[in-house]
Amino acid sequence: MKLFHVVTHYEGEIKIPQQVIDTLPSYLMLMGTTQFAQQMPAIKKQIEDTGRKVELFRGVHDVNAGQILGCDIFQSGKKNQAYLYVGDGLFHPTALLYDNEQPVHYYNPFNGEHIVLTQKDLKKVLDRRKASIARFYAADNVGVLVTTKPGQNNMLGALELKKRLEAEGKAAFIFVDETLNMGQLENFPFIDCWVNTACPRIVEDTQHAIINLWDLRDTVMKGFGVKVV
Numbered sequence: 001m002k003l004f005h006v007v008t009h010y011e012g013e014i015k016i017p018q019q020v021i022d023t024l025p026s027y028l029m030l031m032g033t034t035q036f037a038q039q040m041p042a043i044k045k046q047i048e049d050t051g052r053k054v055e056l057f058r059g060v061h062d063v064n065a066g067q068i069l070g071c072d073i074f075q076s077g078k079k080n081q082a083y084l085y086v087g088d089g090l091f092h093p094t095a096l097l098y099d100n101e102q103p104v105h106y107y108n109p110f111n112g113e114h115i116v117l118t119q120k121d122l123k124k125v126l127d128r129r130k131a132s133i134a135r136f137y138a139a140d141n142v143g144v145l146v147t148t149k150p151g152q153n154n155m156l157g158a159l160e161l162k163k164r165l166e167a168e169g170k171a172a173f174i175f176v177d178e179t180l181n182m183g184q185l186e187n188f189p190f191i192d193c194w195v196n197t198a199c200p201r202i203v204e205d206t207q208h209a210i211i212n213l214w215d216l217r218d219t220v221m222k223g224f225g226v227k228v229v
Helices: 034-048 091-095 119-138 155-167 182-187 200-205
Strands: 027-032 053-056 082-086 104-107 114-117 141-147 171-177 193-196 210-212
Touching: 027 034, 034 053, 034 082, 082 091, 091 104, 091 119, 091 200, 119 193, 119 200, 119 210, 141 155, 155 171, 193 200, 200 210
Parallel strands: 027 053, 027 082, 082 104, 141 171, 141 193, 193 210
Antiparallel strands: 104 114
16 A cells, blocks of 8 residues: 655744743753644744754654654753743653653643643653563563554564563563554453553553563663664
8 A cells, every 4th residue: 555645734823922932941952743843943043032042853753853753752962951842732742751851841832831841740651661561570471562664663573572581481472563553452351461562652552551672671682683662
């Protein structure tokens, strides 16, 4: 099947309110979702005109500077003091809290909402991950999720994990699909814990015991040469 992706842009003009800009530090990183990506340079200039230094976010999979995708878990390693995310919904800006201590300013251009996300907003996600990791080590039956999507497919990692789990006396089952529907996991009640080998963010969309293959990189998958997504 041939796919044709059409990018749609928000046609309205976005201006960051002065009261929001006044809360921003002197050096920040700016980003927005795809529909706002074309406006990031203008927003950057608006903020820089107040004397602040602004850098546009650049993720691994992004086409445009200033664009953020849901799969972006970003570690800047730079001296920016905060992030400013322009868009609606908290799924994307929450990714910026991983491996970063800087606050994330969230501005919704549709309703004017402005909040600041910090590590405490990530705690619930991380606590659930810790519980799932404990469930994984106690599991007898492990389900390994693999997507056929280009760029996210990691069948080699799934097969290696299956081999290592079976060597430890556990039963491992590989489930392959294009779009992984977390709602379907309840149809396999014999699975004690799931391991996701695709986009690491999808584990946040379910209440099932599920971890990422990446979470095992220092233990079960230590020394494994194939890239752990």
